Amino acid sequence: MARSRLIRFLLVVSLLLTMFAALAGHAVAAQSVTGTLDLTTQFPVLRGKSGDSYEFTVSLTWNGSETRNFDLITTLPPQWTAKLTRAYPASEIASIRMEAYRDYPEQFELTLAPVSWSQPEPGEYVATLEARSGDLKKTIELTAAVTAVYSFVMTTESGNLNMEATAGDDNSTALVLVNTGTARIENITFSSSKQEDWEVIFTPDRVAALDPGVTQGVEVIVRPLAGKTIAGDYMITLRAESKDYSPDPLVIRVTVLTPAFWGWISILIVIAIIAGLSVFFWRLGRR
Amino acid sequence: MKSSTISGLLTIFHKELSDIFTSWRFIILFLIVFVVGIGVVWSAAQYIREEVVDAQFVFLQLYTTSSPLPFFTLFIAIIMPLVGIILAFDAINSERNNGTMSRLLSQPIYRDSVINGKFMAGVVTMGIMLTALVLLVGGIGLRMIGVPPTSEEAVRLMAFLIISVIYGAFWLGLAMLFSIFFRRVATSALASIAIWLLSIFLFLVLFVQTEQSGLGLAVSQISPVTVFWQVIYILLVPGARTLSQVTQSNVTVPSSALSVGQSLLIVWPYLMSILMLTVICFAASYIKFMREEIRST
Amino acid sequence: MNAQPVIETTDLTKVYDSVTAVDKLNLRIGAGEIFGFLGPNGAGKTTTILMLLGLTEPTSGVARVADFNSTREPLKVKRVAGYIPEKVGFYEDLTAYYNLAYTARLNGLSEELVMKRVGEALDMVGLSSKANQPVSTMSRGMKQRLALGDILVKTPRVAFMDEPTSGIDPKGVNEILDLIAKVAKEQGMTIVMSSHQLALVQRICTRVGIMIKGKMVAEGSVAQLGRDAISGGRYLIEIQLVEITSLLIDAIKRISGVTDVDRTGDMLVVTSGKDLRPQIAKAIVENNGLLVRMNIQSYGLEDIYMRYFREV
Numbered sequence: 001m002a003r004s005r006l007i008r009f010l011l012v013v014s015l016l017l018t019m020f021a022a023l024a025g026h027a028v029a030a031q032s033v034t035g036t037l038d039l040t041t042q043f044p045v046l047r048g049k050s051g052d053s054y055e056f057t058v059s060l061t062w063n064g065s066e067t068r069n070f071d072l073i074t075t076l077p078p079q080w081t082a083k084l085t086r087a088y089p090a091s092e093i094a095s096i097r098m099e100a101y102r103d104y105p106e107q108f109e110l111t112l113a114p115v116s117w118s119q120p121e122p123g124e125y126v127a128t129l130e131a132r133s134g135d136l137k138k139t140i141e142l143t144a145a146v147t148a149v150y151s152f153v154m155t156t157e158s159g160n161l162n163m164e165a166t167a168g169d170d171n172s173t174a175l176v177l178v179n180t181g182t183a184r185i186e187n188i189t190f191s192s193s194k195q196e197d198w199e200v201i202f203t204p205d206r207v208a209a210l211d212p213g214v215t216q217g218v219e220v221i222v223r224p225l226a227g228k229t230i231a232g233d234y235m236i237t238l239r240a241e242s243k244d245y246s247p248d249p250l251v252i253r254v255t256v257l258t259p260a261f262w263g264w265i266s267i268l269i270v271i272a273i274i275a276g277l278s279v280f281f282w283r284l285g286r287r
Numbered sequence: 288m289k290s291s292t293i294s295g296l297l298t299i300f301h302k303e304l305s306d307i308f309t310s311w312r313f314i315i316l317f318l319i320v321f322v323v324g325i326g327v328v329w330s331a332a333q334y335i336r337e338e339v340v341d342a343q344f345v346f347l348q349l350y351t352t353s354s355p356l357p358f359f360t361l362f363i364a365i366i367m368p369l370v371g372i373i374l375a376f377d378a379i380n381s382e383r384n385n386g387t388m389s390r391l392l393s394q395p396i397y398r399d400s401v402i403n404g405k406f407m408a409g410v411v412t413m414g415i416m417l418t419a420l421v422l423l424v425g426g427i428g429l430r431m432i433g434v435p436p437t438s439e440e441a442v443r444l445m446a447f448l449i450i451s452v453i454y455g456a457f458w459l460g461l462a463m464l465f466s467i468f469f470r471r472v473a474t475s476a477l478a479s480i481a482i483w484l485l486s487i488f489l490f491l492v493l494f495v496q497t498e499q500s501g502l503g504l505a506v507s508q509i510s511p512v513t514v515f516w517q518v519i520y521i522l523l524v525p526g527a528r529t530l531s532q533v534t535q536s537n538v539t540v541p542s543s544a545l546s547v548g549q550s551l552l553i554v555w556p557y558l559m560s561i562l563m564l565t566v567i568c569f570a571a572s573y574i575k576f577m578r579e580e581i582r583s584t
Numbered sequence: 585m586n587a588q589p590v591i592e593t594t595d596l597t598k599v600y601d602s603v604t605a606v607d608k609l610n611l612r613i614g615a616g617e618i619f620g621f622l623g624p625n626g627a628g629k630t631t632t633i634l635m636l637l638g639l640t641e642p643t644s645g646v647a648r649v650a651d652f653n654s655t656r657e658p659l660k661v662k663r664v665a666g667y668i669p670e671k672v673g674f675y676e677d678l679t680a681y682y683n684l685a686y687t688a689r690l691n692g693l694s695e696e697l698v699m700k701r702v703g704e705a706l707d708m709v710g711l712s713s714k715a716n717q718p719v720s721t722m723s724r725g726m727k728q729r730l731a732l733g734d735i736l737v738k739t740p741r742v743a744f745m746d747e748p749t750s751g752i753d754p755k756g757v758n759e760i761l762d763l764i765a766k767v768a769k770e771q772g773m774t775i776v777m778s779s780h781q782l783a784l785v786q787r788i789c790t791r792v793g794i795m796i797k798g799k800m801v802a803e804g805s806v807a808q809l810g811r812d813a814i815s816g817g818r819y820l821i822e823i824q825l826v827e828i829t830s831l832l833i834d835a836i837k838r839i840s841g842v843t844d845v846d847r848t849g850d851m852l853v854v855t856s857g858k859d860l861r862p863q864i865a866k867a868i869v870e871n872n873g874l875l876v877r878m879n880i881q882s883y884g885l886e887d888i889y890m891r892y893f894r895e896v
Contacts, residue, residue: 167433230345231433232336258433265435269426273419280415284308298689306675386673390734393637393667394690395659580640 035064148183168226371458666735
C-alpha cells in the first residue's frame with residue numbers, strides 16, 4: 001500500500017512541476033524573444049512540366065531559448081495542392097516542434113502539385129509557406145515554374161497504316177495532327193523516307209501553329225515513279241518535326257498497283273496474241 | 288520462170304506451215320511450251336514483286352530471274368532444240384518413205400524449193416511461237432509488275448527473239464540434215480535427240496563447274512546450248528560481262544550496266560558461231576539434198 | 585510414127601558406180617502412143633524415165649521430151665510431163681482433194697483453176713465421192729487411180745507411169761488399164777508405161793519396147809515382136825494328125841514357101857514365110873491324111889519375154 005501512495009505522490013509532484021514549467025516558459029517568451037527563426041530553402045524555384053509535382057526541401061531553423069511548436073501554413077495558387085512531409089519516417093506533417101537552443105535546422109519537404117484534373121498553364125505559380133508560433137513567424141515563397149508540354153501525334157485519319165497506290169498517279173491519304181501537349185506548337189514541317197525517285201507531297205507542306213487540343217488535317221500524296229515502280233508492297237516513313245517536339249514517325253505500307261493503262265495494254269497484248277494464234281491455227285487448219 | 292520458182296516455194300512453204308499447225312505433235316509441244324513458259328515467268332514476276340530487286344532493267348528480269356522455277360531463258364535454251372527437232376526430224380525421209388518425194392520433185396519446181404520451203408516453214412513457225420510466247424509472257428509480266436519495258440529493254444528483247452530463232456533454226460537444220468542422211472525416221476529422230484541430250488549434259492557441266500576457267504568450262508563450250516545461253520544471258524542481264532557471271536545463275540545486275548551495243552559486242556563472237564552452225568547445217572542439208580540422185584528401187 | 589517424136593533419146597547412157605544402168609538408148613515415141621516399157625526389175629526402165637523427166641542426170645547422151653532437153657530444161661519438161669512413180673505415195677492424213685490441189689498449186693495454177701482441174705480430175709478417175717476423205721482410208725487401187733488423177737490436174741502432154749499395176753488385184757488392174765487407155769484417148773496424151781507384167785500391159789499398148797540390162801532389145805507392136813523374137817519373123821504352123829507318115833511330110837515340104845517341117849510326137853511344126861494354112865490343109869487331104877487340128881502359132885508377150893530372158 002505504501003508503494004502505491006508513493007506513486008500517487010510522485011504523479012502529483014510531476015504535474016505541479018509541469019504546470020510550473022509551462023507557466024514559467026510563457027512568462028519568459030512574453031518577456032523577451034530570444035533566438036531567431038529562419039525558414040530557408042536552397043532551391044526556391046523549381047521548374048517542371050505541366051502536371052508535374054514540385055518537391056521543395058525547406059529548412060527550419062530555431063535557436064531560441066525555449067522550445068516551441070511551429071505551425072506550418074501554406075498559401076497556394078488556385079488548383080494547387082501542397083503536402084508537407086518529413087523525410088524519415090515518411091509521414092505528413094502540419095507542425096514542427098523545435099527544441100530550445102537547437103543548433104541545427106529541421107528539414108522537411110513541401111510537395112507542390114496541381115490538382116489531379118488540372119493541367120496548369122505554363123507560368124510561375126507561387127506558394128507561400130509560413131512557420132508560425134505565436135508572434136513568431138517566418139514566410140518563404142516557393143515558386144513552381146510550369147513550363148509548357150510540347151506534344152502532338154500524327155496518325156492516319158482512318159487509322160489504317162496501309163494504302164494502295166498506282167505508279168505515276170497521285171495517291172492521297174489523309175493524316176491528322178493532334179496537339180496533345182499544353183503549348184502551341186509552331187512551325188511543324190514534314191519529311192519522308194521513301195523509295196528513290198518517288199514523290200511524297202504533304203499538303204499543307206507545313207503547319208504554322210497548332211494550339212493545344214487542336215486537330216489539323218494533312219493530305220499526303222504518294223506518287224511512285226511512273227514506269228519504274230514494280231507492283232507490290234513498299235514501306236514509306238512519314239515524319240513531322242518541330243523545334244519543340246517530334247512525334248514518332250508513321251510507317252505506312254504502300255501497295256503499288258499496276259497502272260490502269262499498262263493493265264489494259266497487257267490485256268490487249270494477251271488478247272491480240274491469243275487471237276492472232278487462233279486465226280493462224282484456224283487459217284492453216286483449213287485444207 | 289522466176290515467178291514460178293517463188294510460187295512453188297510459197298506453195299510448199301504454205302503446205303508445210305499448214306502441216307505443222309495441224310499436227311498434234313506440234314500443237315501439244317506448242318501448248319507445253321506456252322504453259323511452262325508462262326509458269327516460269329509468272330513465278331519470276333511473283334519473285335520480283337516480293338523481293339527487292341534492282342529497279343534497273345526490271346522488265347528484263349522477268350526473263351532472267353529464277354525463283355523457284357528456272358528462268359525463262361534457260362527454258363528457251365533447253366526447249367528450242369526440241370522444237371527444232373520435232374519440226375524437222377522427218378522432213379525429208381518421211382516424204383521419201385511415203386513415196387511423195389518423187390511425185391513432188393516431178394512437179395515444175397526447183398528442187399531446192401522443197402528444202403527451202405520446209406526450212407522456211409520451220410523457222411517461221413519458231414518465229415511465231417517465240418514471238419507469241421515472249422509477248423504473251425511480257426503481257427502477263429506487265430500486268431503483274433506494272434512496269435513497261437524501256438526502249439533499251441525492248442531492243443534487247445528483240446535481239447533475244449531473233450537470236451533464239453536463229454538458235455532454233457540451227458536445231459531445225461541439224462534435224463533436217465539427219466532426215467536427209469538417215470533413211471529411217473526413227474534413226475534421224477534418235478540421232479537428233481542424242482545430240483540434244485549431249486548438248487544439255489555439256490551445258491550442265493557449266494553449272495557443276497566451280498572453278499572459273501577449268502577444263503569443264505572449255506568442254507561445255509562445245510555445246511550449242513552453252514553458247515546460246517551465254518549470248519542470251521549477257522544480252523538480257525546488262526551488267527553481265529563474262530562467262531563467269533553466267534555461271535552464278537541468278538545474281539542480278541552488278542553496279543554498272545552495259546549499253547546494248549557493248550553487250551552485243553561481247554556476244555558477237557558467240558552469236559557468229561551460232562549463226563555459222565546454223566548456216567553449216569543448212570548448207571550441208573542443202574548440198575546433200577541437191578546432190579542426192581533419185582534412183583530407182 | 586509421126587515425123588516429130590514427143591519423146592526422143594539419143595545414145596542416152598547412165599552409169600552408176602561403174603554399173604551401166606542404161607546403155608546408149610535410142611528411143612522415139614510419137615504423139616498419142618501408149619508405149620509399154622517392158623523388162624525385168626533392174627533393167628533400167630525407171631532410170632530411163634527419171635532421165636527423161638530430168639530427175640536424174642544422164643552420164644552421156646540426150647533425152648528430149650516435147651522438144652525440151654530434159655537435163656537442161658527440167659522445169660519445162662516437168663510442166664508438160666506427168667509422172668507416177670512406182671511406189672506412188674500421198675500425204676496420208678490429207679484428203680484426196682488437197683493432195684491433188686497441192687500438185688495443181690505447185691504447177692502454178694490459179695486458185696479457181698485449181699478447183700476446176702482437181703474436180704475434173706477426180707471425176708475422170710471416179711473418185712469424186714472420196715474427194716474429202718483422207719488418203720489413208722483408200723485402197724491401193726484407189727490410190728493408183730488417184731495417182732492418175734494427180735497427173736491429170738496438170739493436163740500433161742506426156743505421162744510417165746512406173747509400174748502402174750503393181751500390187752493391185754487383177755480386177756483392179758483391168759480397171760486401171762482401161763482408165764489409162766480412156767484418159768490417153770480423151771486427153772490425147774502420150775503415155776510411157778513401164779511394167780514387168782507383160783500380159784496385162786499388152787492389152788492397151790500400141791507399141792512396146794523390151795529393155796534388158798540397159799539395152800532396148802526389141803521394139804514394135806506386140807505381134808511383130810513375137811514373130812521377130814521367136815521365129816525370126818517367120819510363121820509357125822502347128823498340125824495335129826491322126827497318123828504322121830513320111831509321105832505326108834514330103835508333101836508339105838513340097839509346098840512352095842515352106843522352109844522347114846519338124847516332127848515332134850504326133851505334131852508337125854511347119855515354118856514358113858507366110859500364112860500357108862489353106863495350102864497345107866489341101867496337101868494333107870490330097871495325101872489322105874486325117875487332120876485333127878491346125879493352127880498358126882500366136883505369140884504372147886510371155887513367150888517373147890521368156891525368149892529374151894533365155895538369150896540373156
